[in-house]
Amino acid sequence: MKVGLNLLPTHKTLAIVMGGGAGTRLFPLTEERAKPAVPLGGKYRLVDIPISNCLNSSIRSIYVLTQFNSTSLHRHINTSYKFDSFTPSFVEILAAQQTPKNSKWYQGTADAVRQNLRYFLEQPYEYFLILSGDQLYRMDYRTILRQHVETDAEITIATTPVNRASASGFGIMQTDEQCHIAHFVEKPKDPAILDTLKIPPDLLRTIGHSENTELYQASMGIYVFNRSILSKCLDNDLEDFGRNVIPSAIQNHVVNAYIFQGYWEDIGTIHTFFKANLHLAEEFPSYSFYEAGAQIYTHPQFLPSSIIRTTSIDQAIISDGCVIEHSIIEHCVIGVRSIVKPGTRIQNSILMGADYYETDFPPSTTGLPAIGIGSDCSIEGAIIDKNARIGNRVLISPHGKSRNLDGEGFYIRDGIVVVPKNSVIPAGTLI
Structure with a gap:
């Protein structure tokens, strides 16, 4: 029946x-x-x-x-x-x-x-x-x-x-x-x-x-x-x-x-x-969050719209509350409250963003890079977890490295560089 x-x-x-x-x-x-x-x-x-x-x-x-x-x-x-x-x-x-x-x-x-x-x-x-x-x-x-x-x-x-x-x-x-x-x-x-x-x-x-x-x-x-x-x-x-x-x-x-x-x-x-x-983030994804009558629910965060200044963006998801300045974003997923400083290029990567704005909870320890991605960085083939602090002039890429590796402040798994939550990558670091 x-x-x-x-x-x-x-x-x-x-x-x-x-x-x-x-x-x-x-x-x-x-x-x-x-x-x-x-x-x-x-x-x-x-x-x-x-x-x-x-x-x-x-x-x-x-x-x-x-x-x-x-x-x-x-x-x-x-x-x-x-x-x-x-x-x-x-x-x-x-x-x-x-x-x-x-x-x-x-x-x-x-x-x-x-x-x-x-x-x-x-x-x-x-x-x-x-x-x-x-x-x-x-x-x-x-x-x-x-x-x-x-x-x-x-x-x-x-x-x-x-x-x-x-x-x-x-x-x-x-x-x-x-x-x-x-x-x-x-x-x-x-x-x-x-x-x-x-x-x-x-x-x-x-x-x-x-x-x-x-x-x-x-x-x-x-x-x-x-x-x-x-x-x-x-x-x-x-x-x-x-x-x-x-x-x-x-x-x-x-x-x-x-x-x-x-x-x-x-x-x-x-x-x-x-x-x-x-x-x-691709043009015709097999799965899309844009489905009439079948939306995906999550925690409403009431964040402001993202601010993007003089930035080239291609095939990317940009979430709420981001500030991206004078950068290049190609084939990326950019999470909430992501901060990307000028002169940075990010390709084939995932930024998970942050749980808070640093201005809301200033760090007690001075000398740390700010939460987000610093200026003049190059990031490719990476997952940057939440609240990570990437200093200026940092290079992150899996090319030429083992597919599985434990490093200082990062891991490589399946040929992908993963920077864990709350990690600090000092300025000038080459990964």
Whole structure:
């Protein structure tokens, strides 16, 4: 039976955003913050993506599970998502905690949900939507919920088509033409196994691809569970959904795949973070924050418009509250309150900006460069984290260096120079 989007029981759906991972592959951006709190697109945070997708899908009951370096994430959520007193809407944080029954931190995604299951079951939710806090995509979750209801599935897993070269980096689903999942393999490497996991020809035609195309269904880490099934699947000590719970559930429950064909990027490494951000500044990005009726929400900062003086700008996002003078900006994302002094050239780089203007909180120690980018600097292939102080005549470039290197006041990861939050790079430094 077909179900209209507006008739779906979104009021009986609880969204659970996983925000507790250590994010080691995103170090040093995660040195002082949780991965979902990492700035994105100049003015947003990664966690804004799944929360905004929920709100735009009329799902307004949202928990965010947190654990590592969670202070800035808590602050962001508490200041960004406030609802009036006359609706049942909420975005609430469930931090890892010790209880009489459990004194351990979250051991994985499934364990995190298990430890908080008693809170999720307090209200009569029929469906549980489990989401990752570190992905970039736009999805109307009502579409996956509609398929879940119409097919009488007990679990539905969102998948995205990937080619053979990429398949070994994901959990791959083997389905029939009706998208019923028969088998799951985590990061398959064996060519013979990969041959058995290809999307069948009839299903390829259904989703608009040639039947000769070699594609695989990769798990997006997005799950819909029926209420009773989630309780059954967690009545054990399995730690992770992708590695443990889902392969076990396929043997005993009706588990279907929902094939999502829009843009999706797992922001798991410095390389993917860098690529996804700079892609936002291109002429025709695969993902855009400019989507009528499906805006991305974040903390309103009430900053003044940016001031730009005699500056050449090409393919760049310039956020609010910036002051850029007599410089060249090419293919960059410039975050809020960024200060760029005259004579500087910035190419293929991300400036995350600052949490405050230095005039509001003057530094107690004299002799430090001002927050922002000094004059006559050259910056290429870099991520400059928040509140960094880059002195005059500084050269930053990854060319001619190791792809992974720890330096004084900087790191190189995946061939990208990363200057951590609050770092100081003295005048005249060559990186």
